[in-house]
Amino acid sequence: MANSFVQVSPDSHFSLQNLPYGIFHPRDAAADQPSPRPGVAIGDYVLDLSAIASAGLFDGPILKSSSECFLQTTLNAFLQLGRPAWKEARATIQKLLSADEPTLRDNASLRKKSLFPMSEVEMLLPTVIGDYTDFFSSMHHAKNCGTIFRGPENAIPVNWFHLPIAYHGRASSIVISGTDIIRPRGQGYPISDSPPSFGPSKKMDFELEMAAIVGPGNELGKPVNVNEALDHIFGLVLMNDWSARDIQAWEYVPLGPFLGKSFGTTISPWIVTLDALEPFSCDAPNQVPNPLPYLAESKHKNYDIPLQVWIKPAGQNDPFLVTKSNFNNLYWTLSQQVAHHTINGCNLRPGDLLGTGTISGPEPDSLGCLLELTWNGKNLLDLNGVSRHFLEDGDEVIFSACCKGNNYNVGFGKCSGKILPAHP
Amino acid sequence: MANSFVQVSPDSHFSLQNLPYGIFHPRDAAADQPSPRPGVAIGDYVLDLSAIASAGLFDGPILKSSSECFLQTTLNAFLQLGRPAWKEARATIQKLLSADEPTLRDNASLRKKSLFPMSEVEMLLPTVIGDYTDFFSSMHHAKNCGTIFRGPENAIPVNWFHLPIAYHGRASSIVISGTDIIRPRGQGYPISDSPPSFGPSKKMDFELEMAAIVGPGNELGKPVNVNEALDHIFGLVLMNDWSARDIQAWEYVPLGPFLGKSFGTTISPWIVTLDALEPFSCDAPNQVPNPLPYLAESKHKNYDIPLQVWIKPAGQNDPFLVTKSNFNNLYWTLSQQVAHHTINGCNLRPGDLLGTGTISGPEPDSLGCLLELTWNGKNLLDLNGVSRHFLEDGDEVIFSACCKGNNYNVGFGKCSGKILPAHP
Numbered sequence: 130m131a132n133s134f135v136q137v138s139p140d141s142h143f144s145l146q147n148l149p150y151g152i153f154h155p156r157d158a159a160a161d162q163p164s165p166r167p168g169v170a171i172g173d174y175v176l177d178l179s180a181i182a183s184a185g186l187f188d189g190p191i192l193k194s195s196s197e198c199f200l201q202t203t204l205n206a207f208l209q210l211g212r213p214a215w216k217e218a219r220a221t222i223q224k225l226l227s228a229d230e231p232t233l234r235d236n237a238s239l240r241k242k243s244l245f246p247m248s249e250v251e252m253l254l255p256t257v258i259g260d261y262t263d264f265f266s267s268m269h270h271a272k273n274c275g276t277i278f279r280g281p282e283n284a285i286p287v288n289w290f291h292l293p294i295a296y297h298g299r300a301s302s303i304v305i306s307g308t309d310i311i312r313p314r315g316q317g318y319p320i321s322d323s324p325p326s327f328g329p330s331k332k333m334d335f336e337l338e339m340a341a342i343v344g345p346g347n348e349l350g351k352p353v354n355v356n357e358a359l360d361h362i363f364g365l366v367l368m369n370d371w372s373a374r375d376i377q378a379w380e381y382v383p384l385g386p387f388l389g390k391s392f393g394t395t396i397s398p399w400i401v402t403l404d405a406l407e408p409f410s411c412d413a414p415n416q417v418p419n420p421l422p423y424l425a426e427s428k429h430k431n432y433d434i435p436l437q438v439w440i441k442p443a444g445q446n447d448p449f450l451v452t453k454s455n456f457n458n459l460y461w462t463l464s465q466q467v468a469h470h471t472i473n474g475c476n477l478r479p480g481d482l483l484g485t486g487t488i489s490g491p492e493p494d495s496l497g498c499l500l501e502l503t504w505n506g507k508n509l510l511d512l513n514g515v516s517r518h519f520l521e522d523g524d525e526v527i528f529s530a531c532c533k534g535n536n537y538n539v540g541f542g543k544c545s546g547k548i549l550p551a552h553p
Numbered sequence: 554m555a556n557s558f559v560q561v562s563p564d565s566h567f568s569l570q571n572l573p574y575g576i577f578h579p580r581d582a583a584a585d586q587p588s589p590r591p592g593v594a595i596g597d598y599v600l601d602l603s604a605i606a607s608a609g610l611f612d613g614p615i616l617k618s619s620s621e622c623f624l625q626t627t628l629n630a631f632l633q634l635g636r637p638a639w640k641e642a643r644a645t646i647q648k649l650l651s652a653d654e655p656t657l658r659d660n661a662s663l664r665k666k667s668l669f670p671m672s673e674v675e676m677l678l679p680t681v682i683g684d685y686t687d688f689f690s691s692m693h694h695a696k697n698c699g700t701i702f703r704g705p706e707n708a709i710p711v712n713w714f715h716l717p718i719a720y721h722g723r724a725s726s727i728v729i730s731g732t733d734i735i736r737p738r739g740q741g742y743p744i745s746d747s748p749p750s751f752g753p754s755k756k757m758d759f760e761l762e763m764a765a766i767v768g769p770g771n772e773l774g775k776p777v778n779v780n781e782a783l784d785h786i787f788g789l790v791l792m793n794d795w796s797a798r799d800i801q802a803w804e805y806v807p808l809g810p811f812l813g814k815s816f817g818t819t820i821s822p823w824i825v826t827l828d829a830l831e832p833f834s835c836d837a838p839n840q841v842p843n844p845l846p847y848l849a850e851s852k853h854k855n856y857d858i859p860l861q862v863w864i865k866p867a868g869q870n871d872p873f874l875v876t877k878s879n880f881n882n883l884y885w886t887l888s889q890q891v892a893h894h895t896i897n898g899c900n901l902r903p904g905d906l907l908g909t910g911t912i913s914g915p916e917p918d919s920l921g922c923l924l925e926l927t928w929n930g931k932n933l934l935d936l937n938g939v940s941r942h943f944l945e946d947g948d949e950v951i952f953s954a955c956c957k958g959n960n961y962n963v964g965f966g967k968c969s970g971k972i973l974p975a976h977p
């Protein structure tokens with residue numbers, strides 16, 4: 130594939146092969162500029178899709194008549210159009226940005242209007258998230274959590290191997306990477322006959338996850354077939370499902386996690402499309418027992434996406450690598466998640482978020498949360514001189530993910546957040 | 554209080570003292586009419602608030618400059634304005650509709666534009682529901698469910714008396730009263746070593762609930778004080794949290810209910826305001842142990858709202874009364890629910906829905922779902938000749954609620970839905 134006329138350094142996540150979508154606005158927008166708008170990342174720049182649409186450059190058969198989807202403040206309208214429109218947009222943008230295509234390369238006025246240095250824009254939530262679902266699809270995570278909370282005999286719940294377990298999360302508190310997270314207050318387990326404890330959480334944790342962004346969705350009452358399910362996924366982001374383990378442990382029986390999670394969930398701003406990830410697809414783990422027919426797919430595939438978690442402890446200058454995992458640790462695939470979610474007729478809508486659940490691998494340094502890394506605070510995690518049971522105020526947690534191609538990267542950028550002290 | 558010039562029959566739910574809000578559109582709307590719009594129920598009529606706003610009749614200090622909230626297709630903008638605006642709107646509408654006020658009464662052209670017979674309108678969802686939370690606040694329901702699922706020793710979970718337990722529900726599948734519900738398919742418990750069962754649910758149930766509609770809401774990170782919490786509740790609707798008990802029982806450990814609920818939730822179209830319900834407020838149950846300070850409220854109040862569940866079995870002409878309960882059976886109050894929901898900083902947004910949980914009373918004929926009424930299908934419920942363990946295809950479930958004042962009612966109308974066969 131040709132390179133872009135926009136310079137893309139070898140370590141950039143945002144090659145011409147990637148082209149992830151987000152919503153941005155220029156930081157010092159003059160009053161007459163439109164506000165939030167869709168963009169695509171290329172090297173250290175953001176291509177403003179509203180400017181490209183206004184210039185009439187989405188001239189393919191589908192988008193010619195529906196390019197107002199790029200004049201919206203969210204990506205929902207574009208997501209609703211479905212994969213043929215997404216492929217057309219990708220082809221158009223890839224051509225426009227390529228080194229041998231003069232249309233944008235040689236048009237200084239249009240370049241000025243449509244290419245913003247990343248350092249001069251602010252990223253916003255890419256979609257209106259109607260519903261946010263969080264799955265529980267890494268077997269290693271399920272086994273470790275089960276062992277910690279319920280003991281080694283019945284670590285993995287009996288239903289786990291038959292269905293991709295999930296719960297509804299809180300959509301209102303989903304924030305974009307870089308947003309500070311205020312330590313939540315809440316109740317914890319009573320000690321013997323005392324009332325429950327109350328105060329700022331003492332067990333603040335991250336959860337290394339990715340999340341799928343839903344495309345067209347389905348009508349209420351009409352399940353999505355597992356073999357067509359990937360047409361309902363636009364792409365992926367990184368997600369930190371911040372968790373207050375003490376609040377969660379006390380509240381979660383019998384209706385599941387609630388306030389231990391709902392104080393904040395961080396996603397990365399750039400949605401990397403499944404089309405860009407296709408070169409990194411790989412076989413998903415063999416499933417024993419065989420899933421029921423509605424979950425049995427003709428192509429059982431995952432993506433090879435290396436994931437990293439870094440913690441920059443309060444007062445330190447450097448982040449420290451604490452976990453290396455991979456999206457391909459997931460036992461249940463994206464398509465199985467969609468097929469299961471809709472088998473009862475539940476409707477998905479464009480922009481919905483489907484979290485994978487914490488992505489832990491089998492090795493001690495591939496665990497996706499502090500609960501596992503410190504075994505519920507029993508052990509200390511060494512961070513190059515300082516140590517942690519759980520997160521302290523001022524700690525910053527940074528996720529990153531990058532697929533390495535032949536001389537190009539398809540990366541996700543960062544998903545970061547810093548813990549602020551609880552309100553008094 | 555004066556009567557309305559619109560005739561209100563003695564058994565109407567919609568007196569001049571009620572004035573519940575909804576979103577409607579005329580059934581055979583001419584092409585040039587605006588689409589869905591806010592209305593208020595009075596007798597057998599709907600007062601079109603967009604017409605009243607366009608006529609400049611919201612002339613109080615707050616709404617004079619913000620009456621475009623009545624030109625929207627949902628109530629969210631009005632809800633965001635908060636209680637002072639709600640009180641002003643109520644006073645304005647009550648005056649306009651009263652028998653001794655000529656403005657609307659004597660203006661035939663405006664009456665024609667603004668008063669629609671209820672039989673000629675279709676009701677729609679009243680708000681965009683960003684998030685839907687379902688609580689678990691009736692002690693009788695908690696005890697009965699716990700006994701059925703976990704045995705009598707540990708029927709009520711240890712945390713239940715310390716916090717109003719809740720989980721996130723699915724917002725996308727909330728539908729308006731009158732919408733048919735398609736029986737969901739899904740997995741159920743395996744019998745011995747077989748794979749899990751799969752097929753249409755055999756344990757379709759209703760849950761008698763009410764739901765609060767959130768007003769202004771709170772900023773992420775800023776909890777709502779329990780003594781100010783009612784200012785964040787606009788009003789109440791009836792809610793049927795349809796439940797597939799076989800799907801729910803197999804999936805709910807450890808992350809809570811998911812597909813057993815997410816195929817559909819029905820709400821009644823008219824939001825009865827807390828201002829209209831104030832004459833029916835009453836003391837809430839004494840709480841032992843004392844709640845933690847953030848849940849301890851200076852006025853611990855409930856509302857005396859008699860509730861009924863009727864089932865019209867498939868093929869029968871008449872509905873049969875199966876349950877009489879009351880909103881005042883709730884152990885945790887609305888204000889405690891809001892204070893708990895936000896104590897961790899979670900933000901509520903205008904239009905959010907907070908279900909109470911199934912409202913069961915102590916008597917055998919005051920139980921709020923078939924799970925309890927038939928003790929998980931062990932017993933038969935007699936419906937005047939036919940009998941049921943759980944709901945069958947074609948069964949219609951109808952909730953109603955009405956507070957009786959002195960010569961007036963403050964009622965909720967109906968919340969109904971019929972079960973259709975599962976898709977093949």
Ligand SMILES: [Ca+2]
Nearest residue numbers: 336370486487
């Ligand atoms: Ca999670």
Ligand SMILES: [Ca+2]
Nearest residue numbers: 760794910911
């Ligand atoms: Ca419920």
Ligand SMILES: [Mg+2]
Nearest residue numbers: 371390393394
């Ligand atoms: Mg979270």
Ligand SMILES: [Mg+2]
Nearest residue numbers: 795814817818
């Ligand atoms: Mg439901």
Ligand code: NI
Nearest residue numbers: 578580675677
């Ligand atoms: Ni209609």
